[in-house]
Amino acid sequence: MGWVDEIAELGGLQAADRDRLNREARRISVPAGTTVFGPGAQAENLIVVLRGAVRVQHVSDSGRQIVLYRVHAGQTCIMTTACLVAHEAYSAEGVTETAVEAVMVPRRAFDALLGSSAAFRSFVFDAYSRRITDLFLLIDDVAFQRMDIRLAQRLLVLAGGAGSVAITHQQLAAELGTAREVVSRLLQEFRRRGLVSSARGEIVLEDAPGLRRLSEAG
């Protein structure tokens, strides 16, 4: 059972805690594109991602979307979990972006671990910390940052070293919480300036340094 060791390594857990996890947690495996939680779904487990990534996004009443953050390997959906358990008023949804392997830790085991393991506490609070930081930065972006700068940043992140991003304008709009038309217009301006070129469903970064300069301008 390698996954307990994986978690243990990620969280720096002790032997007794590993035993508990081995007994009480379940490993799950889901394909890409699955909605793992959504509005109204009661989350009774702490979920720790071992492989892959989960995109957590919000869908507004009017149908527009915005990506709140992504949960990568070694991180948890703890915020949404706690949020849903305690209040259940808010609707965010999580969608797997790749095939995902994860472990689900039941609420009882979660609580017991919090009591018994300082390392686990640290793991959990670090996770909160990171998410809160993400959300603060997102609020700042949405409230005060120009859309062209946000688009440039997002393209660079999504490319992640590669020279292009396979994504539609609509999906980019959902990433940033704006409208497709806005993305189309901005990309056209980028194209005019030689920063990108594009085909249907794909953006090619022709001038990554230029995009980087733009993304740091604000």
Add this chain to the structure above:
Amino acid sequence: MGWVDEIAELGGLQAADRDRLNREARRISVPAGTTVFGPGAQAENLIVVLRGAVRVQHVSDSGRQIVLYRVHAGQTCIMTTACLVAHEAYSAEGVTETAVEAVMVPRRAFDALLGSSAAFRSFVFDAYSRRITDLFLLIDDVAFQRMDIRLAQRLLVLAGGAGSVAITHQQLAAELGTAREVVSRLLQEFRRRGLVSSARGEIVLEDAPGLRRLSEAG
């Protein structure tokens, strides 16, 4: 020492936990308008508010502000605390809106309590939960909601049953993360529609039901 009992009641703590708090926590008392934490300030304490309210806001590079949330009696600044301790990258500041009485729980005692008291854990995670919900709603508002609706909502909240709010346009803009001119224009429209009237530094809600209808329209 009544305050330990107050906290204990708020958090449902046991006798042993109360003793620990009595020994290790300190009570503080600050006047209105004090900046209790800010960019760069290292927070080595959990702060629990007993009386009054703290406004937590962010100041962007360009000088614009937005109010993230408020910490009322019985609640904690735990998010900012954890955030600053773990990453210290982000700059939010807390300002007392009224005279505030609070207790500061050192990190060591905080951690020990988390281990020993399920009630304390529940208190802490509820606090996180509430803040996260607040932030999600804020993101939704900022990204998708019309400004006139947000302004109407905020006026109603700030009035809190009273018939008027003592606040300047600039302060309202800082609440909502927008510019003063926008607030002025919207208030003029509200005035034209008979929803409010205003004097220097004061907004009178002439038609609270009308404002409420507007605030629910989005």
Add this chain to the structure above:
DNA sequence: GCGCGTTTGGTGACATGGTCACAGACCCGG
């Protein structure tokens, strides 16, 4: 009460972003 600097609020012109309606380009199955 008077003069004066500061704060607060009002206004017009313009840039950016969001909404709506619609058209053309592309893709894929039949």
Add this chain to the structure above:
DNA sequence: CCGGGTCTGTGACCATGTCACCAAACGCGC
């Protein structure tokens, strides 16, 4: 090749943010 669905482009218009500037109200010292 045809037809329907998806993706992208475009123009008009409204909402919001930015900038420059002014005027009214206030606080304060005299």
